[in-house]
Amino acid sequence: MKEAGWIVALILAALGAAAFLLRHRLARAIGYVRADQAGGEGRREESPRGNGARSDRQWLGERFELDELEVSDVMVHRTNMRSVNADNPPEAIVREILQSPNTRIPLWRGSLDNIVGVLHAKDVLRALDEAGNDLARVDLMKFAERPWFVPDTTTLQEQLNAFLRRKAHFAIVVDEYGEVEGLVTLGDIIEEIVGEIADEGDIDLAGVKKEADGSVVVDGTVPIRDLNRALDWDLPDEEATTIAGLVIHETQSIPDEKQAFTFHGKRFVVMKRDKNRIARLRIRPVSLEAVPRPDPERT
Structure with missing residues (x-):
């Protein structure tokens, strides 16, 4: 399974396990009582197919109000967005990517509003290996992913669904004039649901x-x-x-x-x-x- 696939699968599995383990407690917190616990009172209507998984997904979205927040509410603002000029020498671009705590970094030309690609650190390392670590032989734009632009008014629920459909977890946020506002990741939305996710690679908030x-x-x-x-x-x-x-x-x-x-x-x-x-x-x-x-x- 490709990297993006297993990362998404792992996150969904974790969310599913948490929802399953806490389902009764969370249900009681919002006033829902199962029929077999309260003599049929407060039973939630099921779909004709009895699709419990679909109901759980709907409840999860309602519980965390993903439809009431937009990507602009959770994005990394452009003033704090790590990016690099695509016209810089290859060694400068590689150095910036290796020093970044992020796995992906946008490339721009002329101005930050002209994003021309997104480089993944793994692809850069692979390109260097194939070129025998000779940067003069590396065309980094050849390995850059096509940028995915999303409106800043997209709701978190819509963006979460889009991430899962595309099996992606990185997008550039733009306003109505096409100017770059920032970037949003699948992790940003997951953290909005479950709280901040800390790991050994985390660093203190810059500034x-x-x-x-x-x-x-x-x-x-x-x-x-x-x-x-x-x-x-x-x-x-x-x-x-x-x-x-x-x-x-x-x-x-x-x-x-x-x-x-x-x-x-x-x-x-x-x-x-x-x-x-x-x-x-x-x-x-x-x-x-x-x-x-x-x-x-x-x-």
């Missing part, structure tokens, strides 16, 4: 550093959703994508360095500003007595 005093130093480009996941926070991401965008939205201004604000139960201090961009922030939880208003003050 986030915890300090000894309990505060967190964050690059302005870090997505709010990623920060919430990493730190178990609940900062709103409806009006802004990045943490800098949240501060600008709340303050209705581009704050100066050392300016501080309190909102959403957190204290935000602007550490660095680069022209009209908030480059770095220090964030710390505030006490319950703090006034949760975005009133600026000097620190």
Whole structure:
């Protein structure tokens, strides 16, 4: 079985096992009681074919509200997306791929909005082996996969179904004008269902550093959703994508360095500003007595 096939099969098997083992507990949590447990009360209507697997899949999608979230809610934003210029020397491209924690990396020409292919680390290593490690003989574009573009308004349920149909788990997200918004993987959707999946290859969230005093130093480009996941926070991401965008939205201004604000139960201090961009922030939880208003003050 090909790599993509067995990875998808493994993930589906894990989800199926978890759903089977926890089915009674989860059913009770949402008010469903089997007929043989409650004298026939609360029985769920079955399909004419008695297709329990189909009902379970439908329930799973409803339980995690995959139809209410879009790929733009879970994607890796373009500001944090690892990519490489396809016109770079082969050795530079290979070095970037080997240094990346991801197995796939998009290739672009001219600008990031012109994605021309996606390279898989395994294919690059195979090409190097076939060329006797002579990069001059390697045409990396020959091994690049054709990029798959999906609208940013695609629901997670639709994208999950599309991943399974295509036996793929990587797509480039674009807006209505065809501009690249980011990328989404099958793993992003699975983590939305079951929670963060950690393994020995995981690294800390780029642009986030915890300090000894309990505060967190964050690059302005870090997505709010990623920060919430990493730190178990609940900062709103409806009006802004990045943490800098949240501060600008709340303050209705581009704050100066050392300016501080309190909102959403957190204290935000602007550490660095680069022209009209908030480059770095220090964030710390505030006490319950703090006034949760975005009133600026000097620190």
